[in-house]
Amino acid sequence: xxxxxxxxxxxxxxxGDTVTLNCxxxxxxxxxxxxxxxxxxxxxxxxxxxxxxIEKKSGRLSSILDKKELSSILNITATQTGDSAIYLCAIIxxxxxxxxxxxxxxTINP
Amino acid sequence: GAVVSQHPSWVICKSGTSVKxxxxxxxxxxxxxFWYRQFPKQSLxxxxxxxxxSKATYExxxxxxxxxxxxxxxxxxxxxxxxxxxxxxxxxxxSAREGLGFYNEQFFGPGTRLTVL
Numbered sequence: 001x002x003x004x005x006x007x008x009x010x011x012x013x014x015x016g017d018t019v020t021l022n023c024x025x026x027x028x029x030x031x032x033x034x035x036x037x038x039x040x041x042x043x044x045x046x047x048x049x050x051x052x053x054i055e056k057k058s059g060r061l062s063s064i065l066d067k068k069e070l071s072s073i074l075n076i077t078a079t080q081t082g083d084s085a086i087y088l089c090a091i092i093x094x095x096x097x098x099x100x101x102x103x104x105x106x107t108i109n110p
Numbered sequence: 111g112a113v114v115s116q117h118p119s120w121v122i123c124k125s126g127t128s129v130k131x132x133x134x135x136x137x138x139x140x141x142x143x144f145w146y147r148q149f150p151k152q153s154l155x156x157x158x159x160x161x162x163x164s165k166a167t168y169e170x171x172x173x174x175x176x177x178x179x180x181x182x183x184x185x186x187x188x189x190x191x192x193x194x195x196x197x198x199x200x201x202x203x204x205s206a207r208e209g210l211g212f213y214n215e216q217f218f219g220p221g222t223r224l225t226v227l
Contacts, residue, residue, distance in 0.1 A: 042114075042203060042218035042219055042220045042221055043154070043203075043218050045215060045217075048215070088154070096142060096159065096207070097156060097159065098144070098154075098156060098205075098216065099156070100153040100154045100155070100156075102152065105151075
């Protein structure tokens with residue numbers, strides 16, 4: 001059965017800290033891995049990773065895929081209270097299906 | 111970016127009634143739409159995939175007679191929860207994709223919170 005596992009499930013840090021969120025997967029017919037940020041409503045897209053070892057960056061966020069280890073990390077540096085959210089990792093499996101992990105609930109305290 | 115809307119944003123209904131949720135792509139034509147369910151503190155679970163003009167493909171364990179999906183046009187898909195029961199209470203999110211390729215981004219709607227009394 002296809003599986004996406006995120007860790008930690010919950011993380012509380014202080015503003016300014018750096019955090020690393022983890023995602024590991026076991027899926028057949030892997031296509032790409034995606035990271036989303038979910039605040040109150042719909043997930044918003046952060047990154048799509050297809051190739052191993054190539055870091056993607058957007059401001060204070062960065063992510064990288066390790067296909068050998070079947071995993072990915074999402075880094076957030078100099079965290080701000082606005083980074084508080086649930087971060088979801090998902091795999092594109094097969095033709096179009098997204099398989100989501102449980103999410104990491106990140107809380108940034110001022 | 112592309113915009114997907116859902117209506118209603120929340121609904122409360124009595125047990126045994128049916129509820130229809132609409133998902134619209136506002137500025138693009140959605141070849142494929144997806145319906146997800148999210149229980150509290152859990153992740154999104156794909157319920158079904160629908161391609162315009164054809165029958166939806168349901169995930170294992172999702173009752174097709176209970177969750178009726180219609181994707182009649184390239185901008186609208188509907189999910190009808192028939193004979194809703196309290197265990198159907200959940201957050202339902204749709205997403206829409208413009209092309210057929212798996213690299214085409216899925217854009218998510220804001221979700222519909224269903225509470226069945």
